Amino acid sequence: MFGMLDWFWDWLHTIPVVGPYIEPVLIGGWLLHVLLLGGWIVLQKREPVASLSWILGLALLPYVGFLIYHLFGPQKIQRQRLRRVRSRIDGDALESPAFAPTEAPDARELAQLAETSTGLAPMRAASVQLLVDGAEKYAALIADLANAREHVHLEYYIFMPDRSGAALRDALVDCARRGVKVRLLLDAIGAGTCRAAFFAELAAAGGELAWFHPTRFWRFWSRPWLNLRTHRKIVVIDGRIAYTGGINICDAQNERLRDDAYRDLHLRLEGDVVRALQRVFAEDWIYATDRRDFLSELARVAPPPVPGTISAQVLTSGPDSSWEAIHRMHVSLIHAARSRVWLVTPYFVPGEAAMMALTSAALGGLDVRLLVPRMSDSKLVTLAARSYYDDLMDAGVKIYEYGPRMLHAKALLVDDTTCLVGSANFDHRSFRLNFEVSLLFQDVGLATRLARHIEGEFASAPRVRRDRGRPLLRSRLPEALARLMSPLL
Numbered sequence: 497m498f499g500m501l502d503w504f505w506d507w508l509h510t511i512p513v514v515g516p517y518i519e520p521v522l523i524g525g526w527l528l529h530v531l532l533l534g535g536w537i538v539l540q541k542r543e544p545v546a547s548l549s550w551i552l553g554l555a556l557l558p559y560v561g562f563l564i565y566h567l568f569g570p571q572k573i574q575r576q577r578l579r580r581v582r583s584r585i586d587g588d589a590l591e592s593p594a595f596a597p598t599e600a601p602d603a604r605e606l607a608q609l610a611e612t613s614t615g616l617a618p619m620r621a622a623s624v625q626l627l628v629d630g631a632e633k634y635a636a637l638i639a640d641l642a643n644a645r646e647h648v649h650l651e652y653y654i655f656m657p658d659r660s661g662a663a664l665r666d667a668l669v670d671c672a673r674r675g676v677k678v679r680l681l682l683d684a685i686g687a688g689t690c691r692a693a694f695f696a697e698l699a700a701a702g703g704e705l706a707w708f709h710p711t712r713f714w715r716f717w718s719r720p721w722l723n724l725r726t727h728r729k730i731v732v733i734d735g736r737i738a739y740t741g742g743i744n745i746c747d748a749q750n751e752r753l754r755d756d757a758y759r760d761l762h763l764r765l766e767g768d769v770v771r772a773l774q775r776v777f778a779e780d781w782i783y784a785t786d787r788r789d790f791l792s793e794l795a796r797v798a799p800p801p802v803p804g805t806i807s808a809q810v811l812t813s814g815p816d817s818s819w820e821a822i823h824r825m826h827v828s829l830i831h832a833a834r835s836r837v838w839l840v841t842p843y844f845v846p847g848e849a850a851m852m853a854l855t856s857a858a859l860g861g862l863d864v865r866l867l868v869p870r871m872s873d874s875k876l877v878t879l880a881a882r883s884y885y886d887d888l889m890d891a892g893v894k895i896y897e898y899g900p901r902m903l904h905a906k907a908l909l910v911d912d913t914t915c916l917v918g919s920a921n922f923d924h925r926s927f928r929l930n931f932e933v934s935l936l937f938q939d940v941g942l943a944t945r946l947a948r949h950i951e952g953e954f955a956s957a958p959r960v961r962r963d964r965g966r967p968l969l970r971s972r973l974p975e976a977l978a979r980l981m982s983p984l985l
Contacts, residue, residue, distance in 0.1 A: 530555050543847070549980075602832045603807075603914075603938050609828060610809050610936055613821035616775070622767035622804035624942055626949060627741070630749035633762040634660060637731060637739055640764075641667045644733050646797040647677040649777045651708075651730040653686035653919075654744035657694045659753060661745050665698060672701035677793070679703075681781055683726045684710040686744075706784045708931075724815050727919050727930035729762075730777050736799050738770040739763065740933055742906050742919055749904070759898065761840075761905035761949075763917055763935065767804035776812055776933055807938040813920070814931035822920045822934050823927035827853045829910045836863035838909040838950055842902070844868050844881040845923035845982050851884065858892035867950065867957055870899035877923070879978035882971075889962055896957035903953075906934075907946060914938050915946050924982065 534551045607618045627633040641648060648671050655661055672678045678698065682690065684707040695705050708726040731739040741762030743749050751757040765773070774794065782788050813822040830837050830853035837857050844866065846854070858864040866888065872878045885895055908916040918934025920926040937943070966972050 606825070606828060606832065606914075606936070606938075607807075607809060610811055610821065610825060613817070613819040613824060614810070614812050616772050616810045616812065618807055618809040619769040619772055620767055620804035621765050621769045621806040621808040621937075622802045623765065624806055624808070624937065624939075625764040626942075626945055627739075627743075627762040627764055628949065629751050629760055630660065630743050630757060631752045633739070633741075633743045633760075633764075634663070634750065636764055638663065638667045640733050640737050641671055644671050644674075644676045646734045647679070647732075647794070648734075649679050649681075649730070649732040649774070649781070651681040651726060651728050651777050651780055652745055653683045653725065653727045653729065654746055655682050655687040655690055656744075656746035656748075657690050658747040660747050660750045661690070661694075664745055665695065668703060669698050669701050672698060672703040677702075677704075677790070679777075679781060679790070680705050681708055681726070681777070681784055682706075683708045685722065685725055686727075706781065708780070708784050723925075723929050725930050726780060727926065728776070728780070728933045729919050730773055730933060732770060732774045732777055734799065735770060735774055735794065735797065736766060736802075738765045738773040740765070740773060740919070740935065741917060742904055756901055758904040759901045759953075761907060761917065765808070765935075767802045767806070767808070769804075769808040769810065769935070771798075772810040773933070776810060780931070805939075806942060809936040811916075811918070811934045811936055812932065813927065815929060816931075820927050822918070822932055823847075823850070825916065825934075825936060826850065826908060826922065829908060829914060829916060830854060830857050832914075833857055833862055833910045835911050836865075836909070838863075838865045838867070838907075838947070839922065840867040840903070840905050840907040840950060840953070841922035842869055842872055842904045842906070843874070843877045843921040843923045843926070844884070845877060845925075846884060847924065847927070850922070851887070854888060854893060855891035858888070861892075863894075864892065865894045865896065865954075867896045867898060867903065867953060869903040870897035870957075871902070873902055876978050876981065879975045880982050883975040883979035883982075885960060886962075889960070895960040896954055897960060898953060898957040903957075905953075907950070909943060909946050909950060911943075912947075913940050913943050915943050917946070 530551070533554050537547050537550050537554075611617050625636070627636060648668065650668075655664075668678050668680065678701075680695070680698070680703065682705070687707075692699075692705075695703070699705060709724060711722060729740055729742065729744060731737075739762060741760070743758075743760045743762045747753045747757070749758045749760055778791065778794070781790075811822050811825055813820055827849050830850075837854070839854075854864060854866075868881060869878070872881075888895060906918060906921055910916075915937050916934055917937070918932065920930075920932040920934050926932050
């Protein structure tokens, strides 16, 4: 290969018109490429370390760096069409009266922060079930689908054409044949292994399928949104029942089919909060399809408000908003803690604000614990996460590594009343690049149930010790190098 490059380089110099000027032309092109793209990156006003990393990469990888930036570089989306749709949705059947969660000043401030940064007011849930692992979630979901009467809305990051995926698809086909309106929104990358033929029977029965951010590489004049994925997992059935959390649709998350299936957590919800998740799905569906005719149908069949006592607030975040609502809520909850902070996440790559919040809470004497997988499905992320351990443990944070199965749950428990559960990991990708959804609860009963579950997970998660063996070449150096990639993970 290098011989061919040498030959090509020598051949260029033999061309009379090009040869004498090839070096200055390439150097000039390199300078122009760095200056123009570097200026564009600076104008994005992102974290200095991330911006410098991209500029350095462009400088060290002439032309190739441009291709990498074009495919994977930071992007923002101006979802003006979606914002106009949101204003039309306001006040219709997808809305519900706001619910003041509690008289506690901290709780009111958190609710206000969430509403201002997302546009979604606090609501109430009549029922919240914690579903542990895929088998429990799939069984409950398919049972609810069997009783669907009006519509079923689903949005998933991963939907595999395996046994678990086929079982859910068949349940959706049955719904569509009964006259239930089925709308399925899948991420074009996460669910990319599913072909149209896999859903042919669903389409024939009247179900609708849409893809979120399909990649069109032939449109070289526009940037493909490879990095901007919908990581949300949402199901809404008849506007009465909703599911959300961390579990995708695949055998890798079904412990009945695989002994090494991911350990995960999901939610089944009833009550007015379902309307907020319905609204999130509706906006994503309209954004992906530009079809909004179904809104009148939802208004017509919307169930009456359901009384509930559990304060629940939907949080959304993504590259279409600069507020990073879920990231901001994590940091704010940790700062507001008075006794404990228990964080469960499969991918731990914190930013400066998150690290400051966690270490400050531990230094202040709070019970701060971090539960992560012993080995995640990304070696790079695992190494980057471990690079933060020493600083955390120096401050008093207790770190536990779950195994042997891959831990995939995402939850934050603060004190005895507040918890956050959803699809977002504790890393830059979830906080800034992916479209995510989480739920903030302020309820003693639910917090107690979540605390009991997390305590049980500690039994399979040995605590990380300061005196653990850390050879230079096998641990410390790889971790330090992985940490350099943290702003880009």
